[in-house]
Structures are given as C-alpha cells and as structure tokens.
Amino acid sequence: MPWTRVYINKDDFENTLARDGLRGITYREALRETQSALLKKDKRIFILGEGVNDSGGIFGTTAGLAKEFGKDRVMDIPVAENALTGIAIGAAICGMRPIFVHMRMDFLLMAMDQIINHAAKWNYMTGGRVNVPIVIRSIIGRGWGSAAQHSQALHSLFVHIPGLKVVMPSTPYDAKGLLISAVEDANPVIFIEHRWVYDYIGYVPPDVYKVPVGKGIVRRQGKDVTVVAVSQMVYEAIKAADSLQSENIDIEIVDPRTIKPLDEELILDSLRKTGRLVIADVGCKTGGLGSHIAAVVYEKAFSCLKAPVEIVCLPDTPTPASPVLEEAYYPGKEEIMASVKRAIHAK
C-alpha cells in the first residue's frame, strides 16, 4: 500500500508510485500543506513560534502561511518560550487550538514548567473539566556541528509524563495524517519532527485524512528479527533491511509512529513471530525510549524472546561538535545491521 512504504530517494518514488499517477511531496511540504489546510478549516487554529513568519519559515514548513492567513494567525513571537507556552496553553483552555513551533527541541526546555506542570496535568487536576488541546511541534536532528545545545532528541523525557501524547512521524504521509489527528486531539500532543527526513518524498493525498494517534505500522514484513525503528531511524532500518536481505536475513520493521501511547500490541505481535528484537532510537540510552520498549517486552512477552533485546541509540553523552566525534556519535544502518546479527547469533 502506498502509504505504508518508505521511499529512501526520489528515484525510488518516481519508479513506483509516480508512475501510477500518485502524488509525492516532501515531508517539509506535507507539514506546510497540512497547516495551511488546518488554518483554512478552523478559525480556532493558529500557529505561533519564533520565526514562523520569516523568510525561512521554520525550514520551509511554515513558508508563506503568514501571507496567506495573516500575521495574527501565523504569529512570530518574542524569544520567550516559557511564558509564550503558558500563553498558548491559556488560549487553548479558552477554546483556541494553538500549534506552537520550536525550531529545535533544545529551546523547548525553557517551557518545561508550562508543558509538564500545566498542559500535561490540567485535565487531571480539574477532574476532567478543563482540557488543553495544544500541539507543540518540535524539531530534532543532527546539524552541522550544532553541539550540545542545538541537537538534542529529548522525546523520551515526554514519554515519562502522564497526560502528554507524543508522536514522531517518519514519512510525509504520516506527518500530514498525524498532524491533523494531533490538532483534533483534545489533549496536549508533542509532535516531533526530524530535520533529516524533511527532504524525503512520499505519497501524500491532497485531501484531509487522519493517521490515528497511538497506532503504529509495519513498514516491512520479515520473519527473522523485529526492528522497532522510530523517526529517522526508520530510514536507516530500511537501508539495513536491504543490505541484510542479500545475506538472507529477513527483518520486520515496525514504526510505532506514536511513542506515547505506544502501540504495544503491534510490537508484541511482531515479536511473537520473530522472537528477536532490535530497537533503533534517535535518543540516548539510559532512561530512553529503547529501554522503555525493552521493559514492555520483558514484562509482556518474555517467553517469546530467543535473544536479548538490542538497543541501537545515541551513547550517554551530550552531542559533541567536532565532525569526527559527531560521526562516532550517530548510529545508523551499520549499527542496526550489527545488532540484528548479534540478535540472530545469540544463543
């Protein structure tokens, strides 16, 4: 099915879907188009963030929107993440549907009080009387020696917080479908995008559709090892799968798409089939998403495991600046392949 597939490059897409007349756009464009459609659809929706209406437009994902919808609905803001997040939450409480955009997840940390102490808990603290329908778009991903304060992937922090939902779409199709679901959701949703996938192309229908929050997808069927890959790691897993195939190793790739609430059943189903699990995450190891998924599996499907769970992720260090260290820091296809082989050869 066209929307389940991941297209590693443009040719790949053009040799398949484009031939059937299906529309392919980039992840970046999918986000832009979706926000445009949402702004058109519902007057309660507005976008705010530092630089949302400048010429770059958040890596192009909000480009032109201010022109189309005005600077009140696509609002540049002061460099004041904490109060502005609180302001957006206050507006959400009063019936608006803000989409708050952060160029980098690192800056979101300034707003942790508002997100964790307020947005996440408001519905609970008010006994379900006052909900907070806010979407916080946040961008992660390696940069050009961006170093420790400009490249963090902190999705796992949010996984820890009851009351939040956290989505990490990997394909253009899911970016659109999940953003629509997130904005329609009555709860705070942290919407996490990876800069490296912005230029990937994929099938995206022009009309409005939804990808449900909390539902993962099997990207590739296989029988030997289950690889749960999130965000940009999905692409690395696909590359690994292609290479492993020539060695007669057949991996199944599960993309959770939402990491909270996690589609546990989908992962467990796959594991029941393969008995082996590799998790490919874009964050650090300790206390991370990989450890969480491993814990779920140990709790609920221990007897299915034929090998210890392998976690491919960032080492427990801040991001270094030097290109040599950056190279050593970020795992990819090779590390996934090595983990898959270890899982297979484990006694």
Add this chain to the structure above:
Amino acid sequence: MNKIQAAVKKQLFYTMLKIRRFEEKVTELYPSQDMKTPVHLYIGQEAIAAGVCALLCKEDIIFSTHRNHGHYIAKGASIRFLMAELYGKSSGCSSGKGGSMHLVSPEVGILGTSAIVGSGIALATGAALAIKMNGQKKIAVAFFGDGAVDEGTFHESMNFASLKKLPVVFVCENNFYATNSHIAVRQPHDDIARRAQGYDIPGIQVDGNDVLGIYKSAKKAIERIRAGKGPTLIECRTYRWKGHVGPECDYEKGCRPEKELYDWMKRCPLESYKKYLFKNKIINQSGIEEMVKAVDCEIEDAVRFAQKSPFPAKEELYDDVYYAGSKDALD
C-alpha cells in the same frame, strides 16, 4: 571622568581590529566547509566587546552567547584555540566538544558559553553572587543580545542582582534583531536601557559603534560596583553586518532591508574610530598598517595551528561527561 590614556585608546583599536580580521578570516575560510560548526559572526559590533573588556582584568568573569567570538578575543583568550575549536580539533579551547557556540578560557575568566538565549545572564549573575559571597574584588559581566530581553532570565536576573547589589554589569548588544525577527515585533519599545528603571538600577543607553562611549559607560558601571551599589544595565545600540548565522549577508533572502544594512555599514565602528585616532594624532597610517600586519600574522598562525592540529580520537566522545579532576574536593 579621568582622561583615557593614548595607550588605552590604541589598544581599543587593536582589539576591534583583531576581532574584525578574525571574523573576516572565518568568512573567507568557511566556504571550504572545514569548519563544521555554525558561526555567528560579530562584524559590526566590535566596539562593544572591545570597549567593555578593556576595563576588565583577567580575573573578572564574563558570560557571552552564541555570538561570542568577539568577547572571547577581547577578553584576551588565545585565537589559536578558538580557531582550532572552529575546526573541531582536540586542541580547540573546548577540545572540539563545543564548537563555535561554546567557547571557554578559564585562564582569562571565560567559564563557558551558553547558546540558549538569555541563560548566560543568569550565570553571570551567579558568578557575581559567588564573588560577593567570597568577598572578592572582581566583577562579572553578562553580554547578551536584544533577543535575551524577551526572556524571563533577563528580568529575573536583573531583579535579583539589584536586590542583592551584586557586582555584575549587564551589557545588552541591541542589534535590533533576534535571528530574523525585528525588535519591533518582539518588544513594545526598543529603549532597552529603560528596562532598568523597573529594577531600580541605572540604565545607560550608548552608541554601540562608539568604542569610547562604551568604555566610559562601562567605567561608570564598574565604579558603581566598587562603591557597593550593585549592577548597571548598559544598552549598546548596534547592528550586525552578516546574517544571523554563517558568513553571508542575508538581505537577499528577505531577512531585512538592504538599505538598513548599508546605512549601518557607513557607521563602521572601526572606520569612525580610526578617524578619531588620526585627528587626535594618536596613531598614523603607518601605525595602523603595522597593527594590521601584526594582527594578520597572529591570525595566520592560528589558522595554521588549527589546520595542523589532529582531530580528537573517536574514543574522546566519552570523555568529559563527568569531571575527571579533583579541584572540587571539599576542605
């Protein structure tokens, strides 16, 4: 105010020149893509770092921002280690771990640099608190942009510093932009100095391209600290010549009006000060030429040093997550 000595006046020009030539060198070399780190260049704002740091001794502590090369140079840190850091080498001031935005040089009072807007203001205030608690004579300086005035840390730090009469100078470099957002879309007025009133401290507004004006303002602020009266906010109104990040200009991309840039370039802090120096016979053309030669020679040496230095070994990735020394043992 006492007269500023000719030697100091020359030194001010030398520092500005060194920053300018350094940043121009980065601009020249950056396109070869060997400096794999985002650079926020200081060209156009040199008078501020030079004017303030000329009054500091090496024990005084400064905190800077993502746009930190100028402060690092003006405070007297080694440009060899700066250049090597830009090249990601292990000989860099932060061992290649930090890159352009995270410079450090404890020997001259630079105890690290945060690229989180506004956060360095609190760190400088904390340094001032420690200085006061220890009964020391030195002072702390926070350099930050107009963007940081948007943040809570600016207000919270000013409040606390005033309350405790801390030995800190808040130096705001108002270049009217935070990335591509003009101050007019972020703040109700652009008189940042006026913010000081609310915290019951002096707010001085000064031409950020006038190095002597800045020097005099900083001197006043430091005298106030010496008198035990606490902090001052100095707003230096200036302009950056390059784009927010990288070696290019940005008006072509619609980030700001071209004319605005050219109007400010006519007010080059180095050119106008040079005229002053000539007029007052403090230095002549050949004196300037000698300076340029000396500065360029030092910069070339830094480039060679950086290029020749080895990259860190891959294993160094795991070093420095925790402190490995022993200086923090309790008495």
